[in-house]
Amino acid sequence: MNICVFLSAADLDERYTRPAKEFAELLGKGRHTLVWGGSDVGLMKVVADGVQEAGGRLLGVSVDFLAATARQGADEMVIAKDLAERKRLLLEKADAVVIMVGGTGTLDEATEILELKKHGHTDKPVVLLNTAGFYDGLREQFRRMEDEGFLPRPLTELVFFAEEPVGALAYLEEGQGIE
Secondary structure: OEEEEEOOOOOOOHHHHHHHHHHHHHHHHOOOEEEEOOEOOHHHHHHHHHHHHOOOEEEEEEEHHHHHHEOOOOOEEEEEOOHHHHHHHHHHHOOEEEEOOOOHHHHHHHHHHHHHHHOOOOOOOEEEEOHHHOOHHHHHHHHHHHHOOOOOOOHHHHOEEEOOHHHHHHHHHHHOOOO
């Protein structure tokens, strides 16, 4: 499976890097391909390293102004002209999406895929990996949106919240019939 991961390029502490490494190792051992923003810094590097070390493939989609931080030695690297093209290419190349901890860029990518799902423009599974409760507030906001009629589809049809890396990958593999 080509699994797109939206996540931070920031250097983060152990409570975020440990679960990221665990997820990356599971993804690699499952012989999946990581589709990611292509950066070789911060949490993006942690995940790319883990996937590659465990035997998975790396398919990066960087962007012109970040090309200097693009990972050397990825199995495939595409350089998009801008962030909008990058998002489009990431989603186009992915079979599924996992949203990990991140900042405004990650939130932008997450809401775009959820908006596409909401309107029926994609049926790709989306998992939000809620490491260390990072997305508790967002989950509460989504539930309020659902409860107050802002979502035309049930939240459970848009996104699956996983508390641990093993649950995130298991959800995706079960959905694809992978055991």
